[in-house]
Amino acid sequence: MAEQAKRPVKITETILRDAHQSLIATRMSTEEMLPIIEKMDKVGYHAVECWGGATFDASLRFLKEDPWERLRKLRAGFKNTKLQMLFRGQNILGYRHYADDVVEYFVQKSIANGIDIIRIFDALNDLRNLECAVKATKKENGHAQVAICYTLGDAYTIDYYVNLAKDIESMGADSICIKDMAGLLVPYQATELVTALKKAVNIPIDLHTHYTSGVASMTYMKAVEAGCDIIDTAMSPFALGTSQPATEVMVETFKGTPYDTGLDQNLLAEIADYFRPLRDKALEKGLLNPKVMGVDIKTLLYQVPGGMLSNLVSQLKEQKAEDKYYEVLAEVPRVRKDFGEPPLVTPSSQIVGTQAVLNVLAGERYKMVTKETKALLSGEYGRTVKPFNPEVQKKVIGDKKPITCRPADLLEPELKKIEAEIAEWKEQDEDVLSYALFPQVAMEFFKYRKAQKTGIDITEGDKENKAYPV
Amino acid sequence: MAEQAKRPVKITETILRDAHQSLIATRMSTEEMLPIIEKMDKVGYHAVECWGGATFDASLRFLKEDPWERLRKLRAGFKNTKLQMLFRGQNILGYRHYADDVVEYFVQKSIANGIDIIRIFDALNDLRNLECAVKATKKENGHAQVAICYTLGDAYTIDYYVNLAKDIESMGADSICIKDMAGLLVPYQATELVTALKKAVNIPIDLHTHYTSGVASMTYMKAVEAGCDIIDTAMSPFALGTSQPATEVMVETFKGTPYDTGLDQNLLAEIADYFRPLRDKALEKGLLNPKVMGVDIKTLLYQVPGGMLSNLVSQLKEQKAEDKYYEVLAEVPRVRKDFGEPPLVTPSSQIVGTQAVLNVLAGERYKMVTKETKALLSGEYGRTVKPFNPEVQKKVIGDKKPITCRPADLLEPELKKIEAEIAEWKEQDEDVLSYALFPQVAMEFFKYRKAQKTGIDITEGDKENKAYPV
Numbered sequence: 001m002a003e004q005a006k007r008p009v010k011i012t013e014t015i016l017r018d019a020h021q022s023l024i025a026t027r028m029s030t031e032e033m034l035p036i037i038e039k040m041d042k043v044g045y046h047a048v049e050c051w052g053g054a055t056f057d058a059s060l061r062f063l064k065e066d067p068w069e070r071l072r073k074l075r076a077g078f079k080n081t082k083l084q085m086l087f088r089g090q091n092i093l094g095y096r097h098y099a100d101d102v103v104e105y106f107v108q109k110s111i112a113n114g115i116d117i118i119r120i121f122d123a124l125n126d127l128r129n130l131e132c133a134v135k136a137t138k139k140e141n142g143h144a145q146v147a148i149c150y151t152l153g154d155a156y157t158i159d160y161y162v163n164l165a166k167d168i169e170s171m172g173a174d175s176i177c178i179k180d181m182a183g184l185l186v187p188y189q190a191t192e193l194v195t196a197l198k199k200a201v202n203i204p205i206d207l208h209t210h211y212t213s214g215v216a217s218m219t220y221m222k223a224v225e226a227g228c229d230i231i232d233t234a235m236s237p238f239a240l241g242t243s244q245p246a247t248e249v250m251v252e253t254f255k256g257t258p259y260d261t262g263l264d265q266n267l268l269a270e271i272a273d274y275f276r277p278l279r280d281k282a283l284e285k286g287l288l289n290p291k292v293m294g295v296d297i298k299t300l301l302y303q304v305p306g307g308m309l310s311n312l313v314s315q316l317k318e319q320k321a322e323d324k325y326y327e328v329l330a331e332v333p334r335v336r337k338d339f340g341e342p343p344l345v346t347p348s349s350q351i352v353g354t355q356a357v358l359n360v361l362a363g364e365r366y367k368m369v370t371k372e373t374k375a376l377l378s379g380e381y382g383r384t385v386k387p388f389n390p391e392v393q394k395k396v397i398g399d400k401k402p403i404t405c406r407p408a409d410l411l412e413p414e415l416k417k418i419e420a421e422i423a424e425w426k427e428q429d430e431d432v433l434s435y436a437l438f439p440q441v442a443m444e445f446f447k448y449r450k451a452q453k454t455g456i457d458i459t460e461g462d463k464e465n466k467a468y469p470v
Numbered sequence: 471m472a473e474q475a476k477r478p479v480k481i482t483e484t485i486l487r488d489a490h491q492s493l494i495a496t497r498m499s500t501e502e503m504l505p506i507i508e509k510m511d512k513v514g515y516h517a518v519e520c521w522g523g524a525t526f527d528a529s530l531r532f533l534k535e536d537p538w539e540r541l542r543k544l545r546a547g548f549k550n551t552k553l554q555m556l557f558r559g560q561n562i563l564g565y566r567h568y569a570d571d572v573v574e575y576f577v578q579k580s581i582a583n584g585i586d587i588i589r590i591f592d593a594l595n596d597l598r599n600l601e602c603a604v605k606a607t608k609k610e611n612g613h614a615q616v617a618i619c620y621t622l623g624d625a626y627t628i629d630y631y632v633n634l635a636k637d638i639e640s641m642g643a644d645s646i647c648i649k650d651m652a653g654l655l656v657p658y659q660a661t662e663l664v665t666a667l668k669k670a671v672n673i674p675i676d677l678h679t680h681y682t683s684g685v686a687s688m689t690y691m692k693a694v695e696a697g698c699d700i701i702d703t704a705m706s707p708f709a710l711g712t713s714q715p716a717t718e719v720m721v722e723t724f725k726g727t728p729y730d731t732g733l734d735q736n737l738l739a740e741i742a743d744y745f746r747p748l749r750d751k752a753l754e755k756g757l758l759n760p761k762v763m764g765v766d767i768k769t770l771l772y773q774v775p776g777g778m779l780s781n782l783v784s785q786l787k788e789q790k791a792e793d794k795y796y797e798v799l800a801e802v803p804r805v806r807k808d809f810g811e812p813p814l815v816t817p818s819s820q821i822v823g824t825q826a827v828l829n830v831l832a833g834e835r836y837k838m839v840t841k842e843t844k845a846l847l848s849g850e851y852g853r854t855v856k857p858f859n860p861e862v863q864k865k866v867i868g869d870k871k872p873i874t875c876r877p878a879d880l881l882e883p884e885l886k887k888i889e890a891e892i893a894e895w896k897e898q899d900e901d902v903l904s905y906a907l908f909p910q911v912a913m914e915f916f917k918y919r920k921a922q923k924t925g926i927d928i929t930e931g932d933k934e935n936k937a938y939p940v
């Protein structure tokens with residue numbers, strides 16, 4: 001391949017965010033990260049993803065750490081490497097839509113505390129839910145990477161992705177991420193998709209996937225051959241299974257080819273040596289379940305994320321209706337169609353899954369509905385790729401007039417009010433944002449923080465084991 | 471890719487041999503296999519590897535099963551699928567060179583009891599050590615697949631492999647296997663190697679690798695694109711880690727491409743559902759160590775199989791010389807060069823590794839040598855790819871004249887003698903072969919078998935956990 005021009009692929013390292021979020025319920029602490037970041041800073045990664053996603057919530061809730069303090073410490077150590085965070089559009093890092101003033105302030109403070117690249121996505125791929133965050137990022141001179149949730153379904157043609165990518169470029173995004181939460185993008189499909197996107201836009205393409213279904217490294221390989229600029233990988237001790245392909249493996253694979261990353265395997269080996277005992281500890285403690293290290297091909301068979309399948313099983317167990325599993329599995333794609341065929345990712349995966357269970361158990365479709373189903377069919381989450389099934393919508397929301405505007409346009413500014421609520425606990429400006437996103441959890445943390453200073457320990461970290469791979 | 475001609479890739483399933491040998495120390499019992507083989511028989515595999523390698527020894531030693539009886543039961547169940555075994559050339563399934571009459575008789579009985587394809591290899595790639603087995607296979611109308619041990623080193627150029635492949639075709643082999651025990655064949659190198667072999671020979675090419683270093687699925691992909699006819703995979707519950715890539719993953723990857731295997735994912739899912747509880751049980755019992763499920767990139771860094779590295783560590787620990795690890799690691803390639811640069815696979819990996827340890831600990835190279843080092847440098851294992859270092863050879867074997875002929879030419883027929891030795895225990899002709907290969911273990915088994923019939927249990931399976939991935 002000597003004749004081909006060099007086109008080194010760039011590596012975004014996920015071990016400090018997505019890898020431990022996916023494998024060990026986001027439980028890696030700042031203390032466990034700091035001793036190795038000087039070495040990581042020498043690797044020459046395109047970026048290190050280290051903040052956002054579930055790490056913010058998990059820091060406050062389980063680790064009793066201030067996430068802002070973590071960010072500042074990482075920034076101090078990573079002198080030459082770009083730091084990246086994951087940002088859920090108008091949901092920021094939380095679970096509801098926030099007013100624009102909160103979104104803008106969060107972006108501002110994220111960048112002020114050290115973030116370089118903000119990866120912004122919306123569960124419905126409704127770009128209106130990203131506008132505010134993207135604008136704020138540009139205003140703060142950050143790199144705005146907009147992520148497309150990758151999913152399968154009639155509506156999700158190559159043309160759909162191409163048009164979305166063009167709109168993203170027009171929005172002023174600096175790069176595009178194909179975000180394949182469930183590992184649904186198979187290798188030869190990646191060839192087609194990346195080839196089409198590279199033709200359609202000029203900004204760099206980053207591919208993010210998970211090893212869940214076992215195809216991820218091959219998918220990266222085909223994507224890179226088709227022109228993908230950046231791939232997301234995790235150092236081997238926290239790679240594979242529900243996490244990303246291993247960094248060292250992809251580096252080795254492309255060595256001596258036009259895509260050679262140029263990264264130093266011996267340096268990576270030293271970094272892996274540091275993380276390996278953390279993996280062993282997680283295995284011992286049961287935090288890392290060997291079951292998530294295998295291959296779950298059912299994700300591809302049913303086109304449903306692995307986590308959603310296990311949720312269905314446990315919901316049916318609770319109702320003593322495990323015999324309805326295959327009926328529910330058949331109902332899922334029908335509900336998804338009724339709901340405008342959204343990608344199945346938090347929160348749409350839960351909404352669709354729960355409604356499918358209710359439809360089967362009630363013996364009549366949409367006889368029982370959740371409030372989230374109502375909100376979704378009222379347009380409160382935004383616009384889906386296809387219209388809602390009008391009959392289902394009518395049955396669920398009656399004569400209520402659905403929202404068609406950008407949902408956040410209906411939200412009043414809320415920062416002032418939040419600021420007032422926690423005035424007595426505030427030790428830094430950023431506390432307002434912690435409280436805005438997770439009022440209860442942040443308040444408990446503030447109390448804990450105060451108690452630490454006064455020497456009285458009034459609370460303890462919640463040890464419940466929750467995983468949110470995104 | 472509609473314009474490309476269809477070229478379906480064939481799948482050899484390893485779950486009944488290499489997969490459990492590599493992951494759970496060859497402990498899958500016949501009883502665990504039988505309930506699923508009717509379904510497996512419907513898949514349309516090119517072959518199911520289910521016998522030979524370490525399964526013979528493990529059946530007798532640990533499971534207290536007659537391996538011949540297993541083979542007959544598998545043959546009875548697999549009505550439409552070819553059964554394949556792994557055969558170590560003149561070593562058969564044992565650890566020394568046997569006389570030709572034993573080799574011939576073993577081949578004859580393997581085929582008579584149900585084997586269709588015999589994969590034959592030699593640790594030094596000395597084809598003279600395969601001649602007898604290949605001829606015997608052809609005589610019994612079996613499919614003789616000759617395996618090339620894949621390794622790295624100055625001598626192991628594409629030309630080396632091409633010449634070897636041509637010689638194998640000339641020997642009358644029905645197909646060629648590239649046998650990558652350690653997962654050293656990286657993807658773009660697979661493109662070059664397979665392309666060259668396909669040009670050089672007309673018989674089918676089968677690629678066998680292990681996931682150890684994390685590149686295996688990508689290596690299969692590039693090999694298939696380059697024309698590889700058959701790949702070896704394992705059903706997902708016993709795939710990855712030190713085993714093979716997952717069957718379902720490779721099937722899914724090639725679906726809809728010119729390489730489409732045509733296998734039915736729903737049927738494969740049912741088979742995986744059967745094996746998953748066996749995996750869970752192995753994890754619970756500690757038989758499957760989650761550590762072997764990860765990626766061991768050191769294999770690629772040091773070009774030494776993972777198992778050999780851990781052997782070096784434990785040898786040095788025993789000698790309280792762990793600080794010499796990197797010195798020994800540097801000595802390994804030097805010893806390998808002195809020994810004519812053999813592939814590092816049983817038994818050469820042990821011979822080279824132990825000698826490297828002795829050279830470092832003694833403070834003088836080849837001051838202390840093992841009897842295996844002497845035998846190797848006397849030519850008793852066969853011919854290496856490069857000549858031995860004459861100075862080292864002289865220091866080790868002195869004026870003794872090295873063997874240059876085929877080692878087995880010096881062995882007298884031994885079958886008669888063996889037959890006489892166990893006459894009183896013999897219940898079937900095949901018992902002679904069990905005893906020929908593993909005299910002690912077979913004798914213990916014969917006693918156990920007799921005791922079972924008389925109702926007196928005089929022995930119990932050895933529970934020691936040993937793994938031999940080949």
Ligand SMILES: [Co+2]
Pocket residue numbers: 018181208209210469470
């Ligand atoms: Co992710």
Ligand SMILES: [Co+2]
Pocket residue numbers: 488651678679680939940
């Ligand atoms: Co093998």
